[in-house]
Amino acid sequence: MIRQQSFSRYLSSSRTLFSESARTARRRRIALAAVIGATVLLAAAFQPAKAADAPASGPAAASAANSAAASVPAVAPASAPAAAAAPATPGAASAPVGEEMVIRTMGPISYVCGGIAADQQAKLREREKNFNLGVLFTQGANGEYLADVDVKLTRDGQTVAQFRAGGPRCLIRAPEGSYNIEATYKGQPKAIKISTGTRNAQLRW
Template sequence: MNQQHLRLAALIGAAMALACPLQARAAADDLVIRTMGPVSYVCGGVAEDERQALAAREKDFNIGILFTQGAAGEFLSDVAVKLVRDEQEVATFRAAGPRCLIRAPEGSYNIEATYNGQARSIKVSTGTRNAQLRW
């Protein structure tokens, strides 16, 4: 390899090294907090950088839930979610990833979720950060 090829290879390597953290940061920045009435939520966590971003934000939310399937606990996304309190629907959304963080007024809630036409539900109280629904 001549000097010109070596310089070009070094430049490409440097550009790739810079691009990888930028891509990871961009994916984590895509985690948008949405608000519906008194409830705010953010979902994600398919990729490692999203899981880290969610973990960093967890202190700002008072409910956390994970959606999985099968014995191995494979992550699910595109889950239809309803948050219900005192038989009143408080929020509905589609989970864009397996982990959702929710900020809701203090109290107890039913999380009703549907994936591929199959419904599951779990009762949680604010402060519950590790609820899980498995299909």
């Protein structure tokens, strides 16, 4: 009877110790799980902040960079300064096609060229009486008018005027005498000798 009571006490004590050990282990597991859960939550909370602070990379970054570049207005390179006008060559002048007919003077020689349009032809006829030389530049069998003919007027072997005709007809005022008119069109030269008072000379290519 005494032995049975002792065994019962031992068994009861063992159960009590086992129960306390189990409860302690369970409490430790619960505490560990709580710590792990808190760590995970903190890591998740800080992760977006780090992602926001990190610089963008990859295709998304390239797209953002391209968008930013597109939003910046392009700056055109500074244009080159306009070329300075070429100084006039002594004894030579140029009158481009279509320029208003202007009387030009070089030393004792004055001239005016034009006659492409009907109104220019009429103006030349009005001015003809004030000039004592005249020459017409044409080409082909039909006598098509020419412009941009290089003209050189010489007398006794000396060049007295040199210019580019801006039209097919040139009127020239020069001291009395005979002159050689040397004209070049597209590299092909022509020449004629005329005296003052001749206003209907013609050079044909």
